[in-house]
Amino acid sequence: MKNDINVNLFAQQIQQINWRLAELYKGATIAPPKPQPELLPVAFKELGIASETLQxxxxxxxxxxxxxxAAREALETERHRYQELFELAPQGYLVTDAEGTIREANRAAAKLLNVSPEFLVGKPLVIFIPQEERRIFRNELTRLHEQQRVYEWTLRLQPRKGEIFDAGITVxxxxxxDGKAVTLRWLIRDITERKRVEKALEKNNYDLKQDRPVQAYSKGEIIPLDPQNLWLVCRGxxxxxxxxxxxxxxLVGLVGPSMPFGSCLTALSTYQAIAVSEVQIVSISVSEIAASPHLAQTLLPKINLRLRQTESLLAISGQRRLQDRLQNLLLLLKQEVGEPVAQGTRLSVRLTHQDLANACCVTRVTxxxxxxxLQQEGKISFDSKYHIILKEGSI
Structure with a gap:
């Protein structure tokens, strides 16, 4: 706005000069002075050139x-955009001075510390550190002044009127x-759950399904796939x-209890998951797996089972004789979903003829x-719910 006022004032002054110049020129043309009339045209010409230069x-x-x-407007728009990104970021962000006094805080950080963002400004971060650990925090803060790279460590934070939690810090x-530390930018994450999981995994007693919301799907329902999450089957x-x-x-896989599946485990562009029976599953985020080596180690054998099963299905589809494909598929199903009964081994899940046909790469009629x-030969039978029963030693 200040530049606009200066330019407008300058424009008004030039207009006044032009107006006065026009009046003088008009007066001189009507009644030129007698002493040195030849100088007036030259003077007016020079004034005209000066006026054009000013224009x-x-x-x-x-x-x-x-x-x-325009540049100021673009900068203001960019500033607002980054401010919104800062405010709405899912992780806690703080900006402090070199001594650790908070200058800026986003909503996630305010929620973690249980203080409104406007009331966080001006407060030293150390007041959210448990009393017995503040000396260690101050020592680390001094070390940060000399750091030329991103620094990470784990500490405990105590929100106002809240429970102490483990936090992963990136600064x-x-x-x-002059090389003097001016500001510190803090990324804060609550890693309490991750710590609990790692401790449980170290004791080899962690249930992957524990403390995770269970989602249920009915038979025939399509299960949505998210590349950022892995599903783990609890039942069905x-x-x-x-x-x-x-x-x-x-058919590329049959996933039973304690087995994982998800779009992050495949490179197929077309990939669908359908509940063959009543299914209960839980979700595990890919980021959680990446952040926890123990969790990844626990999932690895289960993913390995899926890989072996897929290779078996691939081998079955490549066999030339149709009878061999079906018999080997039934043996695989016996291993995956079989349960002992008096007559032999019953497949706990009822697969349609079309499902079996898709796995064997033949028609449903075949x-x-x-x-x-096979039923006539006494190798298989069906129970009252049409589940296949494989006779022992017959296949």
């Missing part, structure tokens, strides 16, 4: 003023031209499939015929 300067000033205004130090069976070039469904033949 050019004015236009340049106006253009520069417009460019400055970046900003220095001035999930069918994983893709589509062939001729738009036929291809599977129906082959199952009928």
């Amino acid at each position: 050019v300067a004015l236009e340049e000033l106006r253009q520069q003023n417009e460019e400055l205004a 970046a130090t900003s220095h001035n031209g 069976l999930v069918k994983l499939s893709t589509m062939s070039d001729n738009c036929e469904e291809v 599977i129906t015929r082959l199952l009928g033949k």
